[in-house]
Amino acid sequence: MTALLEIKNLHVEVEDQKILNGLDLVVNPGEVHAIMGPNGSGKSTLAYVLSGKDDYEVTEGQILYNGEDLAEMEPEERAVAGLFLAFQYPVEVPGVATMTFLRTALNSQRKARGEEELSTPDFMRVVRAAAERLGFDMDMLKRPVNTGFSGGEKKRSEILQMAVLEPRLCVLDETDSGLDIDALKVVADGVNALRSPERAMVVITHYQRLLNHIVPDVVHVLSRGRIVETGGKDLALELERSGYAAYQAA
Amino acid sequence: MNLEVRQHAATGPEEAASAQFEARAATLPGASWVKELRSGAMARFAEAGLPHRRIEEWKYTDLRTAIRQLPAPASGEASGRGQPATLSAIEAHRIVIVDGGTPQLPDAIPGVEVTSLEAALAEGDPAFRDLVSTWPRGVESSVFDLNTAFMQTGAVIRVKADTALDKPLHLAFVATGAEEATLYARNILIVEDGAALTYVESYEGPNGLAYHVNTATRFTVGDNARLAYVKLQRDGDEAVHLAAIGGEVGAGANLALSPFMIGGALSRNNVGLRFDGRDAVGNVAGVQMLGARQHADTTLFVDHKEPACVSRELFKSVLDDRARGVFQGMILVRKDAQETDGKMMSQALMLSDRSEMDNKPELEIYADNVQCGHGATTGALDHNLLFYLRSRGIPESTAQALLIEAFIYEALEAIGDEAIEAALSGYAHDWVSVRRDTAE
Ligand SMILES: Nc1ncnc2c1ncn2[C@@H]1O[C@H](COP(=O)(O)OP(=O)(O)O)[C@@H](O)[C@H]1O
Ligand SMILES: [Mg+2]
Numbered sequence: 001m002t003a004l005l006e007i008k009n010l011h012v013e014v015e016d017q018k019i020l021n022g023l024d025l026v027v028n029p030g031e032v033h034a035i036m037g038p039n040g041s042g043k044s045t046l047a048y049v050l051s052g053k054d055d056y057e058v059t060e061g062q063i064l065y066n067g068e069d070l071a072e073m074e075p076e077e078r079a080v081a082g083l084f085l086a087f088q089y090p091v092e093v094p095g096v097a098t099m100t101f102l103r104t105a106l107n108s109q110r111k112a113r114g115e116e117e118l119s120t121p122d123f124m125r126v127v128r129a130a131a132e133r134l135g136f137d138m139d140m141l142k143r144p145v146n147t148g149f150s151g152g153e154k155k156r157s158e159i160l161q162m163a164v165l166e167p168r169l170c171v172l173d174e175t176d177s178g179l180d181i182d183a184l185k186v187v188a189d190g191v192n193a194l195r196s197p198e199r200a201m202v203v204i205t206h207y208q209r210l211l212n213h214i215v216p217d218v219v220h221v222l223s224r225g226r227i228v229e230t231g232g233k234d235l236a237l238e239l240e241r242s243g244y245a246a247y248q249a250a
Numbered sequence: 251m252n253l254e255v256r257q258h259a260a261t262g263p264e265e266a267a268s269a270q271f272e273a274r275a276a277t278l279p280g281a282s283w284v285k286e287l288r289s290g291a292m293a294r295f296a297e298a299g300l301p302h303r304r305i306e307e308w309k310y311t312d313l314r315t316a317i318r319q320l321p322a323p324a325s326g327e328a329s330g331r332g333q334p335a336t337l338s339a340i341e342a343h344r345i346v347i348v349d350g351g352t353p354q355l356p357d358a359i360p361g362v363e364v365t366s367l368e369a370a371l372a373e374g375d376p377a378f379r380d381l382v383s384t385w386p387r388g389v390e391s392s393v394f395d396l397n398t399a400f401m402q403t404g405a406v407i408r409v410k411a412d413t414a415l416d417k418p419l420h421l422a423f424v425a426t427g428a429e430e431a432t433l434y435a436r437n438i439l440i441v442e443d444g445a446a447l448t449y450v451e452s453y454e455g456p457n458g459l460a461y462h463v464n465t466a467t468r469f470t471v472g473d474n475a476r477l478a479y480v481k482l483q484r485d486g487d488e489a490v491h492l493a494a495i496g497g498e499v500g501a502g503a504n505l506a507l508s509p510f511m512i513g514g515a516l517s518r519n520n521v522g523l524r525f526d527g528r529d530a531v532g533n534v535a536g537v538q539m540l541g542a543r544q545h546a547d548t549t550l551f552v553d554h555k556e557p558a559c560v561s562r563e564l565f566k567s568v569l570d571d572r573a574r575g576v577f578q579g580m581i582l583v584r585k586d587a588q589e590t591d592g593k594m595m596s597q598a599l600m601l602s603d604r605s606e607m608d609n610k611p612e613l614e615i616y617a618d619n620v621q622c623g624h625g626a627t628t629g630a631l632d633h634n635l636l637f638y639l640r641s642r643g644i645p646e647s648t649a650q651a652l653l654i655e656a657f658i659y660e661a662l663e664a665i666g667d668e669a670i671e672a673a674l675s676g677y678a679h680d681w682v683s684v685r686r687d688t689a690e
Contacts (some may be wrong), residue, residue, distance in 0.1 A: 087638070094659075094660075
């Protein structure tokens with residue numbers, strides 16, 4: 001079986017500052033990996049590098065997605081290939097209705113894959129089903145993307161996009177931050193509904209509580225740009241008790 | 251020896267204007283009061299010449315350098331037929347003026363009088379004369395004098411008190427390209443007390459022809475009346491478009507003025523708006539989308555004469571290639587205009603390193619209890635937004651197109667008529683698509 005994601009000795013610099021220093025990670029289809037780590041350890045950097053943000057320079061190492069080198073792919077090509085990042089801080093896009101955005105995204109992906117674009121009614125069916133599952137008010141879809149949304153609404157909107165786009169590798173960057181316990185449950189249910197044998201997830205979080213709802217197969221600790229420990233779901237509980245101090249001490 | 255000192259040597263267009271006036275004056279429409287008005291205006295133009303950069307308000311748009319040739323006034327007989335392509339899908343009462351000819355008037359509209367300029371100039375009660383000859387501050391220039399000297403066609407529209415139209419009124423100017431001429435249009439728009447009108451004025455013409463449009467629309471909005479005024483300029487790529495739009499707004503009235511400039515090689519709008527009664531609202535929301543070497547200038551003068559009026563000026567420029575946009579805006583708050591709320595904002599989206607935007611917002615305030623402000627921003631497309639869209643699988647060119655349309659959306663939204671907003675969005679979309687297809 002080919003790993004869905006294979007990261008080998010990854011070094012990344014941002015503005016000449018070394019952020020990731022030899023990171024290794026293998027994620028197979030069907031698996032859910034949690035990446036935990038203190039603030040500033042490089043979690044979001046990893047997420048951005050995976051989705052292809054410029055300014056993030058890979059100076060060493062390799063990222064293989066489904067056996068293919070990601071370095072050669074534009075952000076939109078990665079999305080078409082099935083990679084999705086739920087942003088830690090989703091941006092507001094004033095003037096672009098969420099509905100237009102979603103339809104353009106879905107149909108751009110379909111077109112790029114050589115599939116037929118969805119008609120408006122078919123698209124509406126897909127969105128309505130996803131929105132219902134996530135308790136997402138359809139009226140919000142008429143509003144511009146994330147504009148004026150609360151922190152929780154933004155996170156929910158990210159998961160809605162994920163549900164509509166049906167990616168193969170979902171990277172969730174601190175999707176739990178800013179959510180109250182009810183919202184956390186809704187979002188977690190939404191994510192769990194997408195779990196499948198073909199799909200893998202990388203759940204980045206600072207706290208353990210999300211992992212009560214999205215139960216990971218593997219937990220990694222990221223510190224100073226490297227994975228410093230890997231274990232089962234109990235590792236998260238341990239971290240909750242002892243904190244990250246042990247990993248941060250040099 | 252007596253030396254006559256001229257301030258400048260007359261250039262080609264200036265001499266041409268005088269010669270054209272001599273040739274045409276006798277046949278231009280109007281009773282004797284109009285003839286006097288014309289010759290007075292022509293004398294002022296002969297004295298001043300075309301506006302140039304040493305005149306403060308024309309600093310960024312030097313017509314003396316830019317205009318090499320002044321085409322003769324339209325014969326009015328070049329074609330006379332033709333239908334506008336612009337906004338033709340919008341349900342509207344339509345007045346069509348082709349190649350400067352006689353207006354084709356719509357069927358009777360209850361509560362509305364529509365006549366041709368020619369008919370109105372032949373008579374002229376004092377109130378009408380006033381609308382022809384006196385304008386609020388901010389509009390007059392030697393270009394406007396040329397308009398007065400040569401005004402040859404146009405529409406005169408009166409919406410009677412408390413009348414609300416069932417659909418917009420569309421005045422469409424069409425240049426077919428049958429002649430390389432100057433269209434001199436003058437329109438008068440009277441919205442009486444308590445009446446409501448959505449009015450669209452459009453200009454269109456062929457590419458590759460250096461025709462000119464010199465147009466002036468004088469409006470007056472009565473007490474508690476509403477006027478939504480959309481101007482759509484889609485002239486050909488070599489055209490010169492010079493316009494004056496001006497008028498006053500009565501107490502409790504509402505004016506939404508939306509100029510949308512997308513065509514022409516060189517264009518200038520002089521807009522003058524005066525609040526003549528208290529508690530009125532004026533909303534000017536402009537858009538210009540320019541590429542190649544297009545140059546467009548909107549210069550605005552808002553005169554708060556009476557208290558407690560609200561004015562909002564929002565101007566959005568999208569500039570590609572070597573285009574140059576100019577926005578100059580002045581809000582004047584007179585001594586008696588207490589509780590004025592005036593805000594002006596110009597935002598430019600620069601799609602190319604070689605494009606240029608010149609902003610000059612100004613406030614002149616003589617009342618002490620007011621809320622006024624202005625601002626200007628220029629910038630490229632936001633990288634983070636582009637990345638966000640691309641990370642969802644949207645190709646870069648499409649992401650750019652979405653963001654460009656989103657940028658102007660706020661200004662279009664101010665129009666308040668969904669069909670017209672959608673049509674203008676459509677033109678914006680076309681502009682963006684052409685740009686995208688060229689890039690790909
Ligand atoms: N665009 C950037 N420019 C400069 N420094 C950055 C940038 N992005 C991240 N960093 C730095 O990289 C380090 C890791 O950041 P980040 O990946 O956001 O950590 P985490 O998500 O784990 O909190 C931090 O020290 C941060 O300041
Ligand atoms: Mg982070």
